[in-house]
Amino acid sequence: MAEVEGPEARGGEPELEGGEPLEPGGYLLYRHRKEWADIEPIPQNDGPNPVVQIIYSEKFRDVYDYFRAVLQRDERSERAFQITGDAIELNAANYTVWHFRRVLLHSLKKDLREEINYITAIIEDQPKNYQVWHHRRVLVEWLKDPSLELEFIAEILNQDAKNYHAWQHRQWVIQEFKLWDNELEYVDQLLKEDVRNNSVWNQRYFVISNTTGYNDPAVLEREVQYTLEMIKTVPHNESAWNYLKGILQDHGLSKYQNLLEQLLDLQPSHSSPYLIAFLVDIYEDMLENQCDDKEETLNKALELCDILANEKDTIRKEYWKYIGRSLQNKHSTSTEPDLPTDQQQ
Secondary structure, eight states, rough: OOOOOOOOOOOOOOOOTTTEEEEEEBBBGGOOOOGGTTTOOOOOOOOOSOOSSOOOOOOHHOOOOOOOOHHHOOOOHHHHHHHHHHHHOOOOOOOHHHHHHHHHHHHHHHOHHHHHHHHHHHHHHOTTTTHHHHOOOOOOOOHHHOOOOHHHHHHHHOOOOOHHHHHHHHHHHHHHHHHOHHHHHHHHHHHHOTOHHHHHHHHHHHHHHHTTOSSSSHHHHHHHHHHHEEEOOOOTTTTHHHHHHHHHHGGGGOOOOTTTHHHHHHHHOOOOOOHHHHHHHHHHHHHHTTOSHHHHHHHHHHHHHIIIIIIGGGGHHHHHHHHHHHHHHHHOOOOOOOOTTTTTT
């Protein structure tokens, strides 16, 4: 970016450089730069009748008019590389600018380590921008060096532990470069800091699914007990309940040894809508698998649906009434017509 130091002109008028006016802050528009005199700027074409025309600043129009010109010429030069930096400073979400910058990085044989430093600063300023994370990913691919990534991502997550872009990049780095070691310990640390962070529970599932898997009974038991301990700490934590259901669903909720008993033991002291809903899921699984005491199991499920609808989860009252009706219609062995119970009303 061309800047000229010196005091501002008197009376608020822009200063001159070689007879050309400067923008506030000492910025010289591209159209006034002698080294760009050979370029014919290309204005943005919004069509003859734009519905909602954006009022761009003079600097924005100037930079992007000249950027479009060098892009159209496919100019591989230092000045083209320079203007991508100015365009990114004005709009770091412009994918076309980032793409052309990567073309120039290759063509001009730029120092990719310097570019990593450049993108690091931008991500720190704009950590929820798709394009900046994609640019970093490409650089890491080119360098084949992930050595800075996990620490950098941890710093970003330290600012916002639920940053989707940071987690997505972390998962790619770990999977691409096989950096699974110590990741579960990192997840443990984050869950101790915030057990409700659904992104961290998702990362836990991602790591175990891609390493040991859940088919090993020892791993599954470890995870079930780990999750139950977390639930005891914060009973109303939906993230932990979702994780528990996710790891057991393929094995059958009702088939996992002692799970029903453990949850029933928790119910008096750690009751929550999530615990009761999980019990409904277990009873439904038992019904689907033709349990021996089918009518008794159905009645337990219907009773819990009634509790959820009228006491514990009233905001979803109609949902639980629907679940109760569905279970009764599907699994009731009674030949008598259904009576208008609480679950059916």
